[in-house]
Amino acid sequence: MIFGWLKRRRRTKLRARPFPDAWDAHLATHVPQAAQLPPTLARKLREDVLVFAAEKTWVGCNGLAITDEIRVTIAANACLLLLGATRPHHYFDGVLSVLVYPDSFRGSVGGDDDAETMGEAWQHGPVILSWSEILDNRTDDRNVVVHEFAHQLDGLDGEMEGIPPLSRQQHERWEAIADREYRELVGRAERGEPSLLDYYGAENRAEFFAVVSECFFERPSEMAREHDELFDWLAQFYRHDPRDWLRDASRGARDEEPEDDAPYEVDGEQFSLGADHDAAFARAAILETTGEYEAALAIYDEVALHDPDDAEVWARRASTLSELERDDEAIDSAHRSIELDDTWADGRRIRARVLVHAGKSRDALADLGWLLRANPEDADALYLRGSAHNDLNEHGRAIADLNRAIKNAPNWADAYAERAAAWRARGDRRRADADQRRAHELDPTIDAAD
Ligand SMILES: [Zn+2]
Numbered sequence: 001m002i003f004g005w006l007k008r009r010r011r012t013k014l015r016a017r018p019f020p021d022a023w024d025a026h027l028a029t030h031v032p033q034a035a036q037l038p039p040t041l042a043r044k045l046r047e048d049v050l051v052f053a054a055e056k057t058w059v060g061c062n063g064l065a066i067t068d069e070i071r072v073t074i075a076a077n078a079c080l081l082l083l084g085a086t087r088p089h090h091y092f093d094g095v096l097s098v099l100v101y102p103d104s105f106r107g108s109v110g111g112d113d114d115a116e117t118m119g120e121a122w123q124h125g126p127v128i129l130s131w132s133e134i135l136d137n138r139t140d141d142r143n144v145v146v147h148e149f150a151h152q153l154d155g156l157d158g159e160m161e162g163i164p165p166l167s168r169q170q171h172e173r174w175e176a177i178a179d180r181e182y183r184e185l186v187g188r189a190e191r192g193e194p195s196l197l198d199y200y201g202a203e204n205r206a207e208f209f210a211v212v213s214e215c216f217f218e219r220p221s222e223m224a225r226e227h228d229e230l231f232d233w234l235a236q237f238y239r240h241d242p243r244d245w246l247r248d249a250s251r252g253a254r255d256e257e258p259e260d261d262a263p264y265e266v267d268g269e270q271f272s273l274g275a276d277h278d279a280a281f282a283r284a285a286i287l288e289t290t291g292e293y294e295a296a297l298a299i300y301d302e303v304a305l306h307d308p309d310d311a312e313v314w315a316r317r318a319s320t321l322s323e324l325e326r327d328d329e330a331i332d333s334a335h336r337s338i339e340l341d342d343t344w345a346d347g348r349r350i351r352a353r354v355l356v357h358a359g360k361s362r363d364a365l366a367d368l369g370w371l372l373r374a375n376p377e378d379a380d381a382l383y384l385r386g387s388a389h390n391d392l393n394e395h396g397r398a399i400a401d402l403n404r405a406i407k408n409a410p411n412w413a414d415a416y417a418e419r420a421a422a423w424r425a426r427g428d429r430r431r432a433d434a435d436q437r438r439a440h441e442l443d444p445t446i447d448a449a450d
Contacts, residue, residue: 006414010445011091012291014054015047023049023072030073030138033080033217033242040286041083041240048079048091057097057411059126064102070131074098077134077145080217081153084239084282092152093380096411097126104130127152142198143214150213154206157345158375162205164237167312168341173233181230182208196226217242239282284316293323311341315350327358338367345371352384361388379408383415390422398422413443424450 023046027034034045052075053068060066078092133144157165166174181197182205188195189202196219201211215223216234220242224231235241280299287296300317307313314337321330334351341347348367355364365388371381382405389398402419409415420435433449440448 006417006446010443011051013445014051017050019046019050020068022068026069026072027076030069030134031076031080034076037083038244044083044286044290045076045079048082049075052079052091055091056095059097059099061099061101062103064100064131066100070100073134074100074129074145077143078149080146081149081213081238084285092127092149094156094409095127095149095152096409099126099128101128101130103132141215141218143218146214146217147210150210151206153213154209158378160206162207162209164209165344165346166237167310167344167347169310170233170237174237177229177233178205178208181212181227196222213238239285281313281316284320288320288323293320296320297324309340311337311344311347314340315344315347318354319350322354322357327354330354331358331360345374349381349384352381352388356384356388356391359391361391364388377404377408379405379412379415382408383412383418386415386422387418390418390425393425395422395425399426411442413439413446416442417446420450 027046027049034042037045049072053071056075058066058071060070064070082091127148129144129148137143137145151160154160154162154164157163162178163171163174182202185195185197185199185208186202187193189199197215198211201208212223212227212230212234216231216238220231224243280303284296284299287293287299297317297320300313300320303310303313304317314333318330318334318337321327321333331351331354334347334354337344337347338351348370352364352367352371355361355367365385368381368385368388371378372385375381382401386398386401386405389395389401399419399422402415402422405415406412406419416435416439420432420439423429423432423435436446436450437448439446
């Protein structure tokens with residue numbers, strides 16, 4: 001089984017669907033950023049919304065009927081965070097359902113920002129939102145959808161503690177910047193001094209990350225002026241600079257970025273060797289989402305040439321090579337990434353995926369074991385290890401892993417399809433058919449029967 005093949009095929013179909021006019025109207029009303037994007041990003045956002053809206057389970061609570069307006073508004077705000085992102089966390093895959101309340105729901109479920117609740121909620125749990133609060137955000141500087149999905153990014157490494165999954169270099173820089181800025185915000189909040197960053201970010205480091213993410217997408221120009229290092233770090237993390245597309249009043253005042261290295265050129269576009277090559281990575285990310293892997297690879301090759309010690313570029317390069325079916329090179333590149341940083345979970349995940357894709361499932365087990373020791377309920381790693389065991393004809397082990405993957409992600413269609421394959425290989429037609437049907441129910445693009 002090739003990991004993610006079904007999902008990729010399905011997403012390609014979804015992205016190719018026409019974007020309804022009515023949905024554009026919802027974007028115009030509720031997502032002002034959407035109107036400001038350059039054409040490539042505008043297309044990416046709409047394609048992302050098509051996938052996000054289709055893949056999530058939408059649940060209206062307290063009598064709220066879910067409409068396209070609600071779906072599109074939430075999907076587009078969440079997908080703002082992904083404009084520069086590449087796989088493997090393209091569409092908040094860990095979030096299977098979005099629960100929407102008409103008004104405040106704090107009384108009924110204990111509050112979206114209660115640490116205990118979030119601690120349980122991050123791992124394949126739902127995101128819970130209030131529609132009235134989302135509507136209020138049109139007139140303030142808050143963005144509750146960005147806030148909640150920033151928490152989801154933070155939690156991807158297994159802990160929602162204000163530090164999203166980062167390469168070692170990114171991590172060190174974030175620690176230094178966030179420590180200083182967080183202390184300053186706590187001080188301002190205690191003294192009641194005006195602050196661009198919402199006081200709520202002074203609650204704890206997890207809220208700090210969510211609050212600065214909101215500010216980054218809602219008030220980028222002010223943030224870049226008042227918190228320049230914090231802003232630059234977030235621009236690298238999110239792999240784009242909202243000032244480029246938010247034509248707000250202060251746009252003209254943007255400072256010229258000093259070039260700290262000579263620019264290099266890929267495909268007629270100039271990229272500078274800024275700290276984390278964010279512009280080049282963002283460009284490559286867009287190319288990957290549109291299936292232009294050769295062009296993306298050219299960028300990664302160039303970055304790797306200029307900065308061979310960057311673990312992330314080797315991992316991304318590995319992933320792209322794998323898409324191009326250049327498996328041996330993909331594996332070499334993935335090994336190189338881990339040699340540079342063996343503590344980075346996404347690097348491990350990418351190497352495991354590349355190995356499974358190359359049919360070297362046995363070799364992938366070490367990385368998957370590493371990921372599962374770090375987080376035993378990592379449904380993505382469980383699914384991938386289940387696929388690897390299927391590939392190795394270890395169907396009993398595959399079923400054990402897939403049972404746990406499904407326990408943690410009960411609406412994950414691909415996991416049922418993979419488990420159906422395991423039951424089928426063991427000759428259990430009845431269970432195979434049941435799982436296949438369930439996969440089809442969850443995702444009609446998967447066949448109902450083998
Ligand atoms: Zn929060």
